[in-house]
Amino acid sequence: MKKTPLYDRHVELGARMVEYAGWNMPVQYSGIKEEVHAVRNATGIFDVSHMGEIRVRGEGAGAFLDWLLTRKVTGKKPDVITYAILSAADGGTVDDLLVYTLGEEDYMLVVNAANKDKDVGHIKESLASYKKLYADRTADVEIIDESDLYGQIAVQGPGSLDCILEVAGELGLTGAEAEELAALKRFRSMTVPVAGEALKMIVSRTGYTGENGYEFYIPAGKTARYWDVFIKAGVVPCGLGSRDTLRLEAGMPLYGHEMSPEISALDGGMAFFVDLEHDFQGKVMEDKVTRKQIALVSDTKAIPREGYEVYVNGEKAGVVSSGTFSPVLEKGIAFAFVAPETPETGTVEVLVRKNLQPFTVVKPPFVKGK
Amino acid sequence: MDLKYSKTHEWVKVEGNVATIGLTDFAQNQLGEIVYAEAEPVGTAVELEGIIGTVESVKAASDLYAPISGEIVEANEAIEDEPETINSAPWETWFVKIEMADPSELDALLDKAAYDKFCEEEEA
Known part of the structure; x- marks a missing residue:
């Protein structure tokens, strides 16, 4: 090393x-x-x-x-x-x-x-x-x-x-x-x-x-x-x-x-x-x-992680590419790849372990620099 | 009553036929600041090494595995609101209490000396 x-x-x-x-x-x-x-x-x-x-x-x-x-x-x-x-x-x-x-x-x-x-x-x-x-x-x-x-x-x-x-x-x-x-x-x-x-x-x-x-x-x-x-x-x-x-x-x-x-x-x-x-x-x-990239903020305490599946209107639409807990927002945030026709506003769901959890689609950055 | 330990870093405290289970100090330290925690609900029948809870740090999610089979009779819901207590008080912050189906499974767990040695090797 x-x-x-x-x-x-x-x-x-x-x-x-x-x-x-x-x-x-x-x-x-x-x-x-x-x-x-x-x-x-x-x-x-x-x-x-x-x-x-x-x-x-x-x-x-x-x-x-x-x-x-x-x-x-x-x-x-x-x-x-x-x-x-x-x-x-x-x-x-x-x-x-x-x-x-x-x-x-x-x-x-x-x-x-x-x-x-x-x-x-x-x-x-x-x-x-x-x-x-x-x-x-x-x-x-x-x-x-x-x-x-x-x-x-x-x-x-x-x-x-x-x-x-x-x-x-x-x-x-x-x-x-x-x-x-x-x-x-x-x-x-x-x-x-x-x-x-x-x-x-x-x-x-x-x-x-x-x-x-x-x-x-x-x-x-x-x-x-x-x-x-x-x-x-x-x-x-x-x-x-x-x-x-x-x-x-x-x-x-x-x-x-x-x-x-x-x-x-x-x-x-x-x-x-x-x-x-x-x-x-x-x-x-x-x-x-x-495909295209969307940015997601968790509506609950759920934290998205790389590889988690993304659902739109109950249908599998993509996958999380990066996910973490944001210490500034104190919420889960993620980038995900979805089909190009996916709307860039509204709500999607992410499969976090066994449950679909709601996430809001946002325009990045998640946190603006000072 | 001495604690017993699993190789997946759960501690087990046995009182009568009920085993109380938490995450060890070594594991919370490895994970770093815990920002999310959840225990499986009361009534869940768990197999040996089945999932009994989840913890997440900023960077990673990991599961807690049952060191003993049985049924969850109590789940600590307080950890959902205050997951950071797993970092600050790992030995007091339990996840679930399991009514044991087969107490002889305890024999496969480690005592403190063996667990400390196991952690040392894992860190090296």
Whole structure:
């Protein structure tokens, strides 16, 4: 099992460790409810060093990524981060990812830990297909797995910016860098030199919680130093358990649940992140939509779980893809896949153990960030 | 009266022909904050290892299994309103009382020393 640069810190802090995507990761520290409330009301910190970083650079890299992904990455300001879907040729989903522009024809893809090796293989094969399809285009593109170079921490919650600015000096930020960070818009990034390291740190206003937050991609050997600064400042350490609960409350999809090789981005309710006006591998998905995603809130104490059956007017209509107890709403919440003709309002039922329980169909997010 | 324990983490307290059953401290700690709990209703005939209740944490649902066969003669409905007492007082918070059909089934359960050892191994 792989360990992140923060493994020893998690053990010292008494985290419960689990295996996740081949990594030994903290699932919880104080408890999922407490961690969720910390992120919703104050500031929490997550070790997300398991995420993969894949560098794609060289002449023609931007045009290649435009074809590889469901959204274009070219023609945007260099500090803009693009969330997009990596689709297979048949329209199924290989992964979802963030694209950071590091320079001209120089991009960093941030991918799910469990998919990283598969993604690298898929991107390399796709590059070969792209070169055949578009022999007239320049595609002098390198694909490099840089995951081992970075540790990653996410500082999330309504207090995150104030907290970062308070410890900016200890984080090695100059006055000007702190100002730049304070002015950073959502889905924008900046780079910061790190003393004694050739690799720069990347800071972005991104996250997976629905609250304001920042992510730090840190030269791996220095990750613990940054983590310690935040812990000393009283930021609450949070594990993968609260991370998954927070993302579902925020109405965000998770690979393997709302997307998979069998579930295209359009099946999975991500039409907003699919630009059908541009040519991309997997565009065939638009002709193959067989289901849609709905969001459900429990009308009772029942908690929906992945795999539970969904019924509309007494007929089986679909299945829950992610379900949890929401500590903020104090109710069960879920994403489910149902037939495309299912109404997007009203009430459905979910089979919870032996009983059909009523759920209201809502428009996500379940919980709005502050 | 000493408690007996099952490998599925129920504790059993025997008084006369009635077995009171709850979830062990080890199990509540593994589950984390319990946000939902329910006991099967009075009158339910249960087989050995049949379902007698359910607990859910934020992340997961799990069932309680009968360490003894018989009939449920009392069910603790208070756990539905206050599931968190399973975390705070696992040894006092019982789920069901079963009138035992075959008390010799108790012999298959673990004593405290054996259960503690079992938990240690499960955690490793």
